[in-house]
Amino acid sequence: MRVAILDDEPAELARVEQTLREIPGPGEAPWTLHRFERGEDLLRQLRRETFDLLILDWQLPDLSGLSLLRWTREHMDAPPAAIMLTSRDAESDIVQALNSGADDYLSKPFRPNELKARVNAVLRRHGLQRNNSEELLSFNDLTFDDAELTVTRARVPISLTEREYRLARCLFANLGRPLSREYLYERFWTHEEIASSRPLDTHIYRLRNKLGLTADRGWQLLTIYGYGYRLESVAAPDQQGH
Template sequence: MRIALIEPDLPHAKLIGRLIFAGGHACEHFTSSAPFLQRAADEFFDLLLTENWAGDHCAEDVIPLARAVLPGLPVVVLMTAPRESQIVAALHAGADDCLSKPVRGPEMLARVEAVLRRAGLRRPLQRRRDVIGGYTFDPVTLAVTFRNRTVSLTPKEFRFAQLLFSNLSRPVSRAHILETVWTSRRDVRSRTVDTHASRVRTKLQLRPELGYSLTPLYGFGYQLDAIPPGGPAAPE
């Protein structure tokens, strides 16, 4: 899942980012709400974690602004030594949950997972398209559009590609791939994962000369990297 974090406190933001990554999610950090809202206009996020004071606005104001851009976006508000009145105000403003700072890793991840589960039950099927790194993912048609062309994928190829792009420049383990793409670790051969990776690489033209490199990580999984124009190619 792609999680946006609005947190002016940089040390605490780094801690949360590490915890989210350990939980198998991608995290994009913003120090205030304005750059988050600008990014959300172009890219999809599955959940917003925001400080009660989001650097430029309070969370009660940020929540409706965020949902005007991303309808139905789940929101968890972070608070330092919160008073009951603050929690009540955040919940009345539309927050799905509140967390005390500094966060406790297992509790934060458990609450995030619970909010995501509830959000999945109430979200409409016609979900906003994901736009990541110039690739547009349409969950309804299972099609990916890039460089003025559209390619149809199988359901597993679509989930595999979306997982890789959601974790751009991060290693993705085979265990995480199996849980996300096949929803099970049983009866799936290693060659099956490699075959799907090869198909995704070919269909989406993930080649260094075209800006992306999909690299197998021996004994671990795969990593997708963006290659800047004129930059060195990632090792194959």
């Protein structure tokens, strides 16, 4: 779970970060928290990196949290979930933020347990947390079994390593959403592994072949130059024109 926290008060940033670290990570994904004191700094990162959740203060000395929220909704194909966390508590402010695309709104000073509950609720709505009983998930003819870490096509097992499974599961859980290289590296590799080779490119190549992520099977795994990858569902050739 990759989270960006925006607040121009270092003490508040630290308090939010500490609260989020007390929430268990969803599934296999660890929490990675990124702190920003300037809206412009976060905006630069949003242009080149992937985040699952934004926690935004409203009033900042440069770019306001509300302006940043609106930018994500207007310019990103799949904007991350967003929670406004601000001292502004007028009803008109809350309505304005929610109408601008915020998933939730909390007033400062926040109560840690309430923030945890609101974060979990937003992540569930966005499908970033799933019920432990939901172990099987199907995409066309591919079925993922999270309990056994296996993939089958028409009940025939496909041989994947654990890391290949988790990477594939992440791509399918984010269909249509661009995922930056840094986002994927943070989730699935250590710094030592990254420095020694180009493991992500190798794994993407293997998944394309093993899972048949090609247009004739209804998939397109795109390389986004300078950014990362995006898996898309497309109409197979025998379905086009019907």
